[in-house]
Amino acid sequence: MYTPALEHLCIVMVETSHPGNIGSAARAMKVMGIQDLRLVAPRKPYSQDTWALASGANDIIEQAKIVPTLQDAVADCHIVIGASARSERTLQWPQMDSRECGVFVAEHLPQQKIALVFGRERSGLTNEELDHCNTLVHIPMAFDFFSLNIAMAIQVLAYECATAVRLAMPSETTPPDPDDALASAESMESFYTHLEQSMIATRFLDPENPRLLMRRLRRLFGRAGVTVSEMNILRGMLAAFAGRKFQTRE
Amino acid sequence: MYTPALEHLCIVMVETSHPGNIGSAARAMKVMGIQDLRLVAPRKPYSQDTWALASGANDIIEQAKIVPTLQDAVADCHIVIGASARSERTLQWPQMDSRECGVFVAEHLPQQKIALVFGRERSGLTNEELDHCNTLVHIPMAFDFFSLNIAMAIQVLAYECATAVRLAMPSETTPPDPDDALASAESMESFYTHLEQSMIATRFLDPENPRLLMRRLRRLFGRAGVTVSEMNILRGMLAAFAGRKFQTRE
Structure with a gap:
């Protein structure tokens, strides 16, 4: 089911190392109806893996914007949500889990342009990058020492957002001020x-x-x-x- | 967060073609706290991809049962849920979407042993295999002609089940800072x-x-x-x- 509200949601990948992950991410987005991919300084050019794993989501890769910094990537966005590998007790940013994130995104689309930001495969986002985020989101996991592959994390959050938007649809009413x-x-x-x-x-x-x-x-x-x-x-x-x-x- | 109830949930993959998908599926399961993987007649032996993509979920691969038929795989299960690429209007099986499936699984674990069954990468489950399922589940998608990679589908459903089980548990309060x-x-x-x-x-x-x-x-x-x-x-x-x-x- 196509949901126009999702046009206002973009996915940002910061310094991705494996070009294959960009392809998998594009497929994960497309399946959920999210089109806008932005890449901050990817480490390597697109490879055969990129296109093979995109598997029909080539249009998303072809239209992806490549920019030098996170700040450039989110300049036109009103809400920036950074994906964090786990609930960070030491960090003092506001936090949501993935389910709450879907509800939050559904509430604020389409009036606001929202970015979901994913960091490097191994090291995530730097504190300086987190400073550009309004809030963090984490996917609850069974083990602290273990994590999702980045494309899997994009799949789960894209799914949560698309589901929440779908569930919220019947009751959209108030025109924004x-x-x-x-x-x-x-x-x-x-x-x-x-x-x-x-x-x-x-x-x-x-x-x-x-x-x-x-x-x-x-x-x-x-x-x-x-x-x-x-x-x-x-x-x-x-x-x-x-x-x-x-x-x-x- | 470890949830013992999930010990009663198993993932079944039927005649998987790409050994890499088995590795990705194992990682997807492990992250969500699901341990029990069962493989029905995989087309190829494990490959380097299997272990590389499992990325720390080797234990799940090593303990996976390999059996010749779906019937063997689900023999000890009380409820069998078949994953379908889309809502099948022509089929006469009961249906759930992924969100409903999570709630359903959380309601029936741990009293019942539940299997989530995933078909072949290209052709899914046969009608004969569907006859072994109590109900079908599909993940709502933006386009009918497009589908999730099998490991992605396992990730989404594992996530839904783990989330529903977590939400059904009595909440633990974190002391305020x-x-x-x-x-x-x-x-x-x-x-x-x-x-x-x-x-x-x-x-x-x-x-x-x-x-x-x-x-x-x-x-x-x-x-x-x-x-x-x-x-x-x-x-x-x-x-x-x-x-x-x-x-x-x-």
């Missing part, structure tokens, strides 16, 4: 840069010893999901704070 | 007052014409749920911004 549209990842990045500069300028943040300040603020705002109109307020407020000392006093 | 405790309403109010004063001081907010600024900021931070440690950052940041003009410049 344009004021409530989420700010894009690009606009969020620009805000974070502004915020960081303001904190450095006021010496609240020491660039020599930044601690986890920016990461924690990203976590806070990422969790909230900042709308376009809220972003205008935040940027205006920062500009006003920065301009303060230049202001003529009455 | 004190750092993640939410700021009290009192502390939030104090923050909002501080924020409002800062905005008035920098003339971003005109007390004569406050518009909905504070309401919108309350909505943003209220939605996020600010933790105690995040509150410390926000308050510190506001104090730094306010102190800026008094600071000696270097």
